[in-house]
Amino acid sequence: MKMGTAAGTKRMVAHTCLALTAGLAVAMSPMVIGMAHADPVPVAPPLPFPLPPAPPFLDPAFYNPDPARVAAAQPGEILSARQVNLANAWLIPLNTRAWQLSYRSTNTRGEAIPAVATVIVPYRPAPSGQRGLVSFQFAEDSLSQNCAPSYALQMGSLPNPLNSVHQLEFVEVQAMLQLGHAVVVPDHEGPNAAYAVGPLGGRITLDGIRAAENFGEAGLSGAGTRAVLWGYSGGAIPTGHAAELQPEYAPELNLVGSATGGLMADISTAVDYNNGTSTFGGAVLGGLFGVAREYPQVDKFIDQYMNPLGKATRVVHEGQCVALQFAGFPFVNIKGLFDYPGGDPLRAPEMQPVLDELSLGRRGTPTAPIYIYEAPLDEVMPVNAVNKLYDTYCKDPNAKVAYTRDLLSEHGVAAVSGAGSAVIWLNDRLNGLPAADGCHNRDVPSEILDPGAIGAVVNTIGGVLASALGMPV
Secondary structure, eight states, X not given: OOOOSHHHHHHHHHHHHHHHOHHHXXXXXXXXXXXXXXSSOOEEOOOOTTOOOOOGGGOHHHHSOOHHHHHHSOTTOEEEEEEOOBEETTTEEOOSEEEEEEEEEEOTTSOEEEEEEEEEEOSSOOTTSSOOEEEEEXXXXXXXXXXXXXXXXXXXXXXXXXXXXXXXXXXXXXXHHHTTOEEEEEOTTTTTTOTTOHHHHHHHHHHHHHHHHTOGGGTOOGGGSEEEEEXXXXXXXXXXXXXXXXXXXXXXXXXXXXXXXXXXXXXXXXXXXXXXXXXXHHHHHHHHHHHHHHOHHHHHHHHHHBOHHHHHHHHHHTTOOHHHHHHSSTTOOSGGGBOOTTSOGGGOGGGHHHHHHHSTTSSOOOSSOEEEEEOTTOSSSOHHHHHHHHHHHTTSTXXXXXXXXXXXXXXXXXXXHTHHHHHHHHHHHHTTOOXXXXXXXXXXXXXXXXXXXXXXXXHHHHHHHHHHTTOOO
């Protein structure tokens, strides 16, 4: 592939250097940053085959641009953009249009931060004449920026079996692309990989929608674009918070629906539920370390009261992708890793404001319709907390909430059995069909038995297999 512009030549040289050494990456960063000052932001072409993309820690110009430029931008404002090639299983090209956007967002203290999102637009036409936008939040569940979807989904990224969840959930992204909708995938953990921090991820998600809608190459309709949110498990955390934050943080967005599954509604309840009893206890513990990256008071509390075993466990968790977060330290006694003189560390006064901020239902009911799917047998996310959240939302007479409990599933199975129904519900919202008024809940043996659910799953798998043969999406 020829690089036809000076900007393209600069980016090819920059990425070649980035892939060789972090030091040269820093040296090249002013050149790449300079590309983002033009208005509109120029779009750098994709890397020529077989040059692999640089991991985020070797790509500071894009992932961590000049703080002064970030601070001067508005939330959702694009700082730089580049075209990328995506792949299934790291090496099987996906024939679609895709870009990465570096943009400005806001952390939980109101400070400007950089963020990155991947925007994907299918070749097939929009089903309703106006292309809808799905913001898909992956269950990244990691403590390293190198585990972010913007890197993991790229053609030629390093195959990482510890980061395999991205490849599985990418099938759900393709389900929405096959229906003719655009998708934006934010790196919702932010520049510090702050895992499980819903208020942060919610802001990054909403600003990612802003950036995608204002990115000319995507061909969307600006803030009038019908947009929906979707996330499961670790991806449901920023999704749920984004839905609650949207009326205040991004009221101009035309958010028409939000789907979450395997939802952690209350972090305190989740720790209690998994403490010493769950194979997923390590993932919850990793979330506590992620929270400490965003909230200095939590980091200080851990440093002060975590015992030597706990601090050693933290060293092992730091910088790891999702598989180790889940597989490491099953049945861990999380509270036993603290020597807190007051007893239960989660009841410490200095922890309460943060835990309250991390819990859903504190900001009121989202104005956009909500679809929730949960397994009562979920071994990591307690269903009682989701039941309570449903009751909290439904105190609002204007609430539109559809809640399904998948009785025969557990956490991993419900992610698959509920996907087809989520696709159908989101597709209806994007095509302009209104959600039912009021609150509705139901118990089903399995959501895969819902009308059309099996067909949605089969069609998606067929489309993914066809794309592996080069069929355009």
